[in-house]
Amino acid sequence: MKATGAGTRQPSLTDVAGVAGVSHMTVSRVINGTGPVRPETRARVLAAIEELGYRPNSAARALVTGRTGTLGVVALESNLYGPASTLYGIENAAREAGYAITISSVSRPGRSSIADAVENLRRQAVEGIIVIAPHVSAGRALEAAPQDIPVVAVGGGETAPVPVISVDQRDGARRATEHLLALGHRTVWHVAGPEEWLEARDRELGWRETLERHGVAVPRVIRGDWSSRSGYEAGRSLAGERDLDAVFAGNDQMALGLLRAFAEAGISVPRDVRVAGFDDVPEAAYFTPPLTTVRQDFIEVGRRTFGLLAGRMDGGDRDARAVVVPELIVRESTGPR
Amino acid sequence: MKATGAGTRQPSLTDVAGVAGVSHMTVSRVINGTGPVRPETRARVLAAIEELGYRPNSAARALVTGRTGTLGVVALESNLYGPASTLYGIENAAREAGYAITISSVSRPGRSSIADAVENLRRQAVEGIIVIAPHVSAGRALEAAPQDIPVVAVGGGETAPVPVISVDQRDGARRATEHLLALGHRTVWHVAGPEEWLEARDRELGWRETLERHGVAVPRVIRGDWSSRSGYEAGRSLAGERDLDAVFAGNDQMALGLLRAFAEAGISVPRDVRVAGFDDVPEAAYFTPPLTTVRQDFIEVGRRTFGLLAGRMDGGDRDARAVVVPELIVRESTGPR
DNA sequence: CCTGAGTTTGTTAACGCTAACAAAGTGTCA
């Protein structure tokens, strides 16, 4: 008896054909459902496939069809809730459509690191690329995006020469800011995310526009880096401020830091100061106090991102845009005093 | 002039050879550094590669070498801090070693869904598979893991017939529990994670063992699902409990829920009750109050996971194990009263 | 200036699959 250890070559189409007593083409037709096959022949082939544990060789298939069935995702290596959720949304939609996802992560966003990641994916012959890097430098990297392979971006800025899906950050910021103003505060302070992030810019812009439209003073911007720590520091510096009524934080983590700093300073939220965040991370409802925030549906973002890429692969427009509208979730941090 | 639009076929080795005036094999040798090539020939070839924008066809290469340079990761589709961080750790280590990562996510862990994900990856001809699914059913799925392809698991239980990397959950739970006991409390309550999670079991076990070793009463276990919401509910039910001194939560999210519920019930932490968590998510230091917790180094876990897989691919042992030791981080939630 | 060893290049044949076309069956109708 022949050894059938782990070292044995994987069975090929021809092996299956031999067992089933047909030509390799018939086996191929059974597997791919191309062309007619008599039911009894199909049954014999299927039995042979089962018996041998045959699995199509994806490399051979890709070589001849020119299609790998794989999409590449350039992801920022961060534990930020948004990007991670978006990734899962994309993976789900892609898997349903029969695509696999390979990721190439970028530790520090930048024009060249993103270009490297894209090149890295191209070497793996992905059929399309999704860049999740809502970063100013990513926008620049996208300007040099390859022309011969479909690329789409999540939150890549207005001007990118690729389809972009984004959440309407300005609108979200507007909602939060108007909500705070409607509570009767003279103005609203803002703890912004890092300047290099497009989302941070848009949120800041939405906040500023809203204040201006309402004709109220625009306080100086406190800049953080998305982390709770930076929010905490912002809170310490704000705690000394006179006329502090309301703060809109660029994300929920920084809002948490604010809450912490205010608690330490003996400032009560919402009695002394009202605070709102952005993202609606699952924990936000359990902060002390529960946080008013702007919810983004990242799963939806992921799904629509895949949709845009699929469209682009079908020859769709390079200028396609999709916008997801966020929603204000009101909780105690802006509640009645 | 010929059209050179996006529809043009990608250049092949032979095209490059034509431009450089050599045979395709010489080009192959230049690219792979196999066999000697005269410096001036190499320069000509390199110039031709540059000129044509040649990129090796990975499918053809994989077909002939039998190697795809790709590893598969089965990841739980969750935003839990741990799995996401582990994924990045793996991706980093793999990329440094020249491997690409393709992910197959699993929305609800279970024996068959994990097996499906593994099969899905095998169809893509990955060279090895990493299962991040610290779940009881994952352990069962691993028992049926394919023999002919290297598989390793993150936190897959003691008995899995594949190499496993895990954080010593019991030891972490012991540290947290002993810390609380050392503060003079009669006993420590525990809000556990879902029963199907191995990590939840191990943490519960570590907690229980520690209480027993110290000869103190073991209270009933409150069961949560890792979410802040479930922690909150646990906190509401605990709030009515007499003799409530100290609570060890199975993760930081649930601890957050506890803190919230206690705050609402007018129970002060740490004055009335002391609380500890597990994971040390980046936000834990900014909870109200800052949370004592057990830190797991997930990036290290990811790195070592890749190391174990690499070892297994080199014919290493199926019984290999790696254990990462967690660390107790003491903050105000178990601070002085 | 020839020989032999080493260096550099080329030729040919797979790898496993699908596309394109060819051939063989099956049945219907005049």
Added chain:
DNA sequence: TGACACTTTGTTAGCGTTAACAAACTCAGG
């Protein structure tokens, strides 16, 4: 019964690469 249309199966070639071997070139030593 023969011809035609349709269904089912088979044959061949080629995708772009590397492996294995063959050929050509270079140069030192006699």
